[in-house]
Amino acid sequence: MMGYEFVALSLPPIVIGVLAAMACALPGNFLLLRRQSLIGDAISHVVLPGIVVAFLLTGTVAALPMMVGAAAAAVVAVVAIEAIRRLGRVESGAAMGVIFTAMFAGGVLLLEQSDTSSVHLDVEHALYGNLESLIWLDAVGWQSLIDPAALALLPPELWRMALAFAVVCLATWLFWRPLKATSFDEGFAQSLGWPTGLIGMGIVIMAALAAVAAFDAVGSIIVIAMFICPPAAARLMTNRLGTQVAWSLAFAVLSAVLGYVLAGYGPLWLGYSASVSAAGMIATISGLILALAALFGPHRRA
Amino acid sequence: MSLQVAPTGPADQDGVDTAPLALRGLTVAYGAEPVVFSVDMTVAPGAMTAIIGPNGAGKSTLLKASLGIVTPLAGQITYWGDGLARNRNRVAYVPQRASVDWDFPTQVLDVVLMGLYAELGLLRRVRPQHIARAMACLTRVGMQDFADRQIGQLSGGQQQRVFLARALAQHADLFLLDEPFAGVDAATEEAIITVLKSLKDEGKTVVAVHHDLSTVDTYFDNVFLINRRRLGEGPVSEAFTPDALQAAYGGRLSDGLIAAQTG
Numbered sequence: 150m151m152g153y154e155f156v157a158l159s160l161p162p163i164v165i166g167v168l169a170a171m172a173c174a175l176p177g178n179f180l181l182l183r184r185q186s187l188i189g190d191a192i193s194h195v196v197l198p199g200i201v202v203a204f205l206l207t208g209t210v211a212a213l214p215m216m217v218g219a220a221a222a223a224v225v226a227v228v229a230i231e232a233i234r235r236l237g238r239v240e241s242g243a244a245m246g247v248i249f250t251a252m253f254a255g256g257v258l259l260l261e262q263s264d265t266s267s268v269h270l271d272v273e274h275a276l277y278g279n280l281e282s283l284i285w286l287d288a289v290g291w292q293s294l295i296d297p298a299a300l301a302l303l304p305p306e307l308w309r310m311a312l313a314f315a316v317v318c319l320a321t322w323l324f325w326r327p328l329k330a331t332s333f334d335e336g337f338a339q340s341l342g343w344p345t346g347l348i349g350m351g352i353v354i355m356a357a358l359a360a361v362a363a364f365d366a367v368g369s370i371i372v373i374a375m376f377i378c379p380p381a382a383a384r385l386m387t388n389r390l391g392t393q394v395a396w397s398l399a400f401a402v403l404s405a406v407l408g409y410v411l412a413g414y415g416p417l418w419l420g421y422s423a424s425v426s427a428a429g430m431i432a433t434i435s436g437l438i439l440a441l442a443a444l445f446g447p448h449r450r451a
Numbered sequence: 452m453s454l455q456v457a458p459t460g461p462a463d464q465d466g467v468d469t470a471p472l473a474l475r476g477l478t479v480a481y482g483a484e485p486v487v488f489s490v491d492m493t494v495a496p497g498a499m500t501a502i503i504g505p506n507g508a509g510k511s512t513l514l515k516a517s518l519g520i521v522t523p524l525a526g527q528i529t530y531w532g533d534g535l536a537r538n539r540n541r542v543a544y545v546p547q548r549a550s551v552d553w554d555f556p557t558q559v560l561d562v563v564l565m566g567l568y569a570e571l572g573l574l575r576r577v578r579p580q581h582i583a584r585a586m587a588c589l590t591r592v593g594m595q596d597f598a599d600r601q602i603g604q605l606s607g608g609q610q611q612r613v614f615l616a617r618a619l620a621q622h623a624d625l626f627l628l629d630e631p632f633a634g635v636d637a638a639t640e641e642a643i644i645t646v647l648k649s650l651k652d653e654g655k656t657v658v659a660v661h662h663d664l665s666t667v668d669t670y671f672d673n674v675f676l677i678n679r680r681r682l683g684e685g686p687v688s689e690a691f692t693p694d695a696l697q698a699a700y701g702g703r704l705s706d707g708l709i710a711a712q713t714g
Contacts, residue, residue, distance in 0.1 A: 182555060326568050334551045334565070337617075339520040340544035341569045342536065388556045388601035 157288040161303060162280045162366075163409050165310050166431060169363035170401035172314040173375035175321050176355040178394050181380040182332045188353055189376030193360045193369040194249045195226040197256030197275060200364060205263050212309045212362070219361045226252055253369075278368030278428040280409065283307070306365045313362035317355050321394075324348065329390055367428040378435035379404065385446030404435035468532035470494050471625040471656040472517060477526035479509070479516045485524070486512045490681045494625075497654050499647060501661040501671040503691075505700050508678040510660040511547065514627050518544055530625070540569055543623035545614050547630050553603045559613050560598040563588055566620030588619040593642050608639030615643055626650060628659040632666075644670055667691055 173189070180186050199222025203214040226248050233244040260272050273279075283304040285293075293299040321328065331338040331348045338345050356376065363372050383396035408431030413424045443449065467473040474492040478485055487509040494500055502510045516523045519535055530538035543566070563585040564577060571577065589595045592612040602610060611631060618626055626647070632640050647657050647670075661667065667674060667687060674691045676683040676699045683695040 182552070184552075323573060326565075326571070326573060329557070330565050330568055333555045333557060333562075334546060336515070336520055336546035336550055337544060337565065340518045340539075340542070340546075342519075342539045384556060388603075389558065390556045390561075393556050 153290045161285045165366045166405035168310040168314045169366045170375050170405040172317050172359040174379040174397040174401040175317045177376040178380040179352045186377045190373045192357045193372050194253040196222050201259045276368045280366050280427040371428040371432045374432035378439045382439040382442035385442040408434040473529045475527040478524045498672040499657040500673040502675045504677040541624040543618035543621040545618045545628040563616045566617040588616040592616045608635035625656045
């Protein structure tokens with residue numbers, strides 16, 4: 150019975166949480182080193198109205214329309230920021246701040262006003278995710294993991310997140326040298342004839358892919374912690390880029406697993422009856438890991 | 452505004468076809484402001500050339516535009532009479548040390564290995580002979596004992612030597628250096644100039660943005676004077692004159708100082 154419950158109710162959310170955390174941590178490393186960590190924040194805010202509109206138009210939370218909607222929203226954001234900067238003669242930081250919040254607010258209003266009762270998509274879900282709901286009711290126990298019929302009925306979010314993680318992994322492996330050289334010394338990379346603008350854009354696209362894929366699981370606010378905390382903690386553990394990326398993946402896995410378990414069972418252990426938000430707990434744990442790394446990490450800066 | 456590019460004729464225009472780097476009518480602007488205006492430059496092969504001019508004269512921009520790092524508004528850039536794309540692997544660039552983040556999590560040897568990236572491509576493995584080549588370059592700049600150090604732990608001069616080692620690893624024929632002596636200690640300056648002179652002895656061409664007028668005649672063969680426009684070019688003995696310096700620096704150098712610098 151315990152095995153059945155775990156496999157059906159806990160295993161899929163844990164796996165999805167782990168994949169989401171790792172998919173975000175990978176590009177997060179390069180965003181961190183390029184001092185662009187808040188781009189993850191920006192993306193997750195800006196894409197919300199795009200995702201909602203895509204959902205309203207298609208009526209499903211399928212991957213492709215969501216990605217298209219998110220991409221369209223990102224383009225709108227870039228154009229709007231440039232327009233405000235030029236027409237309003239406002240500095241770009243202010244223009245970005247206005248657009249990010251305005252588009253996010255627009256997404257929230259759209260969600261509230263639209264009838265989304267047929268599918269599970271509401272404001273709370275969009276903000277904090279709903280990892281706990283991604284369950285596998287067709288599982289009967291551990292043996293379901295080798296049962297093709299049952300596997301086919303796993304939450305589709307799991308496959309989507311796995312695909313996103315695979316794409317991000319492959320891109321990082323394939324373009325490791327350009328990513329490294331461009332992030333360290335852009336002028337030198339350009340002198341080799343490498344398209345550094347395109348590489349920078351590629352990192353942002355990877356981050357956007359991870360953010361949109363993780364949207365269901367962890368929502369558009371808490372995903373920010375997944376971009377920043379594991380890489381930032383990893384940076385304090387080592388002075389090698391490859392080792393840093395490995396640490397960031399380890400921290401991502403640790404915070405996802407520990408966060409999910411503590412959210413589900415922690416309150417019970419403390420005598421409360423209800424569990425707390427898994428995504429919230431994952432973000433909290435990743436923040437705690439960062440705090441510990443900042444206090445005890447071997448490569449803290451003096 | 453007339454931006455005349457030198458006409459391409461059948462004859463070698465003043466050594467353009469043999470010059471490791473030749474610029475004709477190069478104009479670069481940031482926004483509406485031209486920083487480099489209609490500059491002609493012909494770099495002599497197998498020699499050391501100093502690019503000299505006051506702050507904001509467009510020295511770094513000239514190098515960056517030559518390498519396609521900033522896009523020029525107009526002008527013609529040739530390497531050995533041909534385009535940059537066909538000669539990239541013959542050109543090594545050493546950016547200003549201050550232009551990169553030295554907190555980046557990487558080791559000295561890793562940085563030098565970046566000099567082999569053009570050769571290694573995306574996925575070719577780093578083999579022992581590549582490591583050996585990178586170590587030989589580190590030895591040449593006297594940094595062999597620092598291969599495993601994190602780059603942020605080095606002094607400014609040591610960082611500059613690592614940058615030079617990375618350029619050496621590129622096995623280039625033309626070296627473009629942006630202020631290689633800026634903010635370095637005396638030992639590093641000595642090490643760098645020794646390496647640059649040995650490159651010249653091997654027949655390589657060295658071009659460096661330089662700011663210390665007192666060392667121009669001992670370090671370099673040729674000078675190129677610029678203050679947004681080209682103000683002079685040639686062997687140090689001919690082009691590095693008080694009048695030319697006065698023209699380049701305007702009132703920023705006193706006559707006595709100029710006389711002292713140029714002897």
